[in-house]
Amino acid sequence: xxxxxxxxxxxxxxxxxxxxxxxxxxxxxxxxxxxxxxxxxxxxxxxxxxxxxxxxxxxxxxxxxxxxxxxxxxxxxxxxxxxxxxxxxxxxxxxxxxxxxxxxxxxxxxxxxxxxxxxxxxxxxxxxxxxxxxxxxxxxxxxxxxxxxxxxxxxxxxxxxxxxxxxxxxxxxxxxxxxxxxxxxxxxxxxxxxxxxxxxxxxxxxxxxxxxxxxxxxxxx
Numbered sequence: 118x119x120x121x122x123x124x125x126x127x128x129x130x131x132x133x134x135x136x137x138x139x140x141x142x143x144x145x146x147x148x149x150x151x152x153x154x155x156x157x158x159x160x161x162x163x164x165x166x167x168x169x170x171x172x173x174x175x176x177x178x179x180x181x182x183x184x185x186x187x188x189x190x191x192x193x194x195x196x197x198x199x200x201x202x203x204x205x206x207x208x209x210x211x212x213x214x215x216x217x218x219x220x221x222x223x224x225x226x227x228x229x230x231x232x233x234x235x236x237x238x239x240x241x242x243x244x245x246x247x248x249x250x251x252x253x254x255x256x257x258x259x260x261x262x263x264x265x266x267x268x269x270x271x272x273x274x275x276x277x278x279x280x281x282x283x284x285x286x287x288x289x290x291x292x293x294x295x296x297x298x299x300x301x302x303x304x305x306x307x308x309x310x311x312x313x314x315x316x317x318x319x320x321x322x323x324x325x326x327x328x329x330x331x332x333x334x335x336x337x338x
Contacts, residue, residue: 122137122332122333123135123136123137123334124333124334124336126299126325126327128272128299128304129252129253129272131143131144131145131253131254132144132145135334136184137329137331137332137333138180138183138184138309139151139295139307139329140184140309141274141306142184142188145252146191146192146251147189147190148194149188149190149192149193150194150196150306151181151194151195151196151306151309152195152196152198152258152275152276152306152307152308152309153196153198153276153277153306153308153309153310154177154181154195154198154199154309155198155200155310156178156199156200156201156208156211156310157200157201157202157204157205157207157211177309177310178210178211178214181214182217182218185218185221191221191222192221192222192223193218193221194223194224194225194226194249194256195223195225195226196228196256196258196274196306197225197228197230197231197258197259197275197277198228198229198230198258199225199231200230200231202230203232208233208237215242215243222244224243224244224245224246225246226246226247226257226258227245227246227247227258228276228277229259229277250271253272254273254274255269255271255272255273255274256273256274256275257274258275258276258277259275259277260273260277260278260303260305261273261275261303266301266302266303269302272302272303272304273302274303274304275303275304275305275306276305276306277305278305278316278318279295279307279308279316280295280296280297280306280307280316280318281294281295281296281307281318282296282318282320282326282328282337284328284337294329294330295308295328295329296326296327296329296337297327297329298320298324298325298326298327299325299327300321300323300324301323301324305318
């Protein structure tokens with residue numbers, strides 16, 4: 118596998134590697150963090166009669182396998198929306214994939230799309246949480262509003278929004294690319310899944326935003 122360079126970012130004394138695969142490797146905890154994989158979305162749409170390539174699920178799982186091979190994390194943390202909908206045939210791909218990585222501790226912060234019964238995850242040795250506090254970080258699925266953040270004695274890492282940032286060219290063309298968005302007390306990760314959209318974020322002075330290109334992560338000024 119060809120290694121794609123990440124961008125080192127230190128936050129609250131923690132060393133984070135922001136990866137172009139739209140994941141974070143947290144060095145101190147040897148943990149890989151991903152948000153909004155949305156497995157099963159392909160099967161969900163195909164079941165509704167919408168033509169979607171069948172191999173998207175395997176591609177996302179293959180990307181996760183590549184990251185596991187490269188960084189050898191002890192823990193894989195999903196920040197919600199691991200599976201997009203109720204049970205469908207795509208669950209079997211996830212079950213087989215989990216068996217290939219039995220030694221890795223896997224944790225899921227429940228997202229709004231994670232409606233499959235807990236027992237199925239427990240059978241695959243995936244631990245379930247509504248939130249998880251590790252070191253200075255509170256791991257959630259949905260971002261908190263400003264009022265909730267004010268009373269919080271932790272820094273939030275979350276997903277849900279599928280954040281993007283607009284880039285404009287000299288010819289007035291523009292494109293929205295995925296991004297990592299770090300605010301004063303909260304960071305939102307880009308969606309890991311390929312079959313997801315993105316929403317351009319409104320930036321606040323002091324925010325640190327990092328755009329995800331095909332082979333690198335860049336700071337957005």
